[in-house]
Amino acid sequence: MEETDDIVDSTLNVVSNSITNFDNVLGNVPLYKSGHEVGGAISKLIDRIVDAIPVINQER
Numbered sequence: 001m002e003e004t005d006d007i008v009d010s011t012l013n014v015v016s017n018s019i020t021n022f023d024n025v026l027g028n029v030p031l032y033k034s035g036h037e038v039g040g041a042i043s044k045l046i047d048r049i050v051d052a053i054p055v056i057n058q059e060r
Contacts, residue, residue: 019053026042026043026046
């Protein structure tokens with residue numbers, strides 16, 4: 001069971017890092033930059049997903 005937990009933890013970390021990197025890359029796209037409605041909505045969605053990952057991890 002501990003191995004499974006380690007695999008899940010590693011997977012969640014990879015997902016979180018990937019989403020954060022994606023968010024950082026999108027920050028260079030003019031449509032996505034702050035002040036634009038579409039970009040702001042996408043950024044908020046990504047932030048919520050990243051914020052939810054540690055909660056999922058702690059609930060186990």
